[in-house]
Amino acid sequence: MNINLVPMPNEIYTDYKLFFRKNILENSIVEYDSKYSAEEYSITIDEKGAKIKCSGKAGENFAYQTLKQLEFSYSGNIPYLTINDKPAFSYRGFMIDCARHFFSVSNLKKMIDCAALFKLNKFHWHLVDDQGWRMEIKKYPLLTEKGSVRAYSNFGRDYDSNPYEGFYTQNQMKDIVEYCRKKSIDVIPEIEIPGHVSACLHAYPNLSCTDKEIPVRTHAGIFRDILCAGKEEVYEFLFNVLEEMSSIFPCEYVHIGGDEAPKDRWEECPHCSKKMESLNLMNYEQLQGYMTNRIYGYLQKKGKKAIAWNESLRGKNLEKGITVQNWREKNDECSIRASEGGKIIVSDFFHYYLDYPLGMTPLKKTYMYEPIPSALAENMKKNIIGVEAPIWTEFINDIDKMSMMSFPRLAAVAETGWTYKKNKDYKGFTHRLSYVIRMIEKTGLKYTDASQWDPGFFKSVVQVIKFAYNMYNKETLKSRKD
C-alpha cells in the first residue's frame, strides 16, 4: 500500500475507488473509547469525512498528524480508507543540543512542530555542557550569569571572536513544556553529571576537585575538570538544581548525563579517594556509578526516573532502574543490560547522530538500522524501549543548518520508532517522504533535497573529508584533554 504518510501506519486499507472531496481537517470527528491504548488511534474516511477513535489526547494528536499529511498530499482527493495504528516503540525521541549553540524559543518550536509531524513523542533537551549553561536556576544565579557566556567561539574552522551567550528563563522553559504537551511530546531536560560541566564549574569552582578557576570552553572536546564525587556540597548542589528542574519539567524522566567523564582529577583528589575508601569501591568507574545511583535515589523519591548515557555502565554497579541511552556501547554492555532486564534507548552514533553528514550516514543507513540486537532473547526485546536521534551543535550554529541536517533523517528514525519492522520498506519510505517532507517548508524550516539523501561514493568521500577537516583547529588539537 503506497499512501503518502510518514511514518507508515501499521494497518491501512483503501481501494482508491472513492474519494473525499472536501478539507478533511475541517470534516473530522473524534470519539473516545477506552479500549484503545494511549497512543493508539483509528481513522475511517468515507462520505461523511474522517472519524477518529482513540482513548485520549495522545491518540487524537497522532491521528490529527495523519490527517494533516493526507490533506497536504491529497487535498480534495482523499481516498476513502481505514487506518488502525499504534507505535512499535513507546520512546521516540529527538535531542537538541542548545549548549554549544543557543536556539531561540521560536526556532525550537519550529523544530518541535516538524518532529510532531512524524509522531515523535520525546524532546530531550541538552541544556548544559562545557561551552554554556543555558537553564535558569534561581538558587544558583551564577550558573547563567557566568556560565552562559563564553569569551569567543572556536568550533572547527568557524572562528568568531565575539562573546557568545544565551539562556532560557524558567518561564521560557515552561512555555516549551506547554507547547510540547499540546502535541503529546514530553520534554526531558538533561543536566550533565559528572563530566561536560566546565560552564557549571566556571560559575561555582568549589564543585570541582581542585577549586581552580575554569573557563566556559570555547571549543569542542572532552575536558578533565568534572564535578567532584567526594564533596558533599556537590550532591547538595545537584539535589537543589534537580528540585528546581522538577518544578519546570513535569516529565517522569530526567536525563543525568554520564558520558565522556575522564577520571584524571578524581584520581588525584583527596575527597574522591576518601569517598572511594569509605564506600569500598574498586575503581573510579564505580565512583561514577555511585554518584549516578545517588542522584537516581533522589529522583526516585520525587517520583521520577533517570536516563544516563551508556558510559555510566562501566563501573558495573549502576542501579537496574536507570534507563541507559546507548550512543556508543563497549563490549555489548547495553545488550547485556537489556538481557538482564534493564531499559535501553538506542541512539547509535554512527546511524542516528544527525549532525554527521549524509555522506557518512546516508538516509538508507539510518532507515535500515535495526535497534533491537539480534541476539536478544524474544522476551527481553521489550527492554529496548525506543530510539532517539540527537542533533549536536558544535558545528551547527543556525536553524537553517540544523533543520537541513535533521530532515529527512529524523523522519527515518521516526518511522523506525513507529512502524513495525515487518511494515518498513526503504523504497516505499523515500517515495512517501518525497511528498511529506515538503510540509517542513510550511514551518519555515529547511530540509535536504532528495538528490542528496544517498550521495554515492565520490560525494560521500568529499563530504566526510570536509567534515573531518572542519572539526579540528589548533586550539582543539592542542588541548584535546584540557
Ligand code: ACM
Ligand atoms: C555523546 O555523544 N557524548 C553522548
Ligand code: ZN
Ligand atoms: Zn574530587
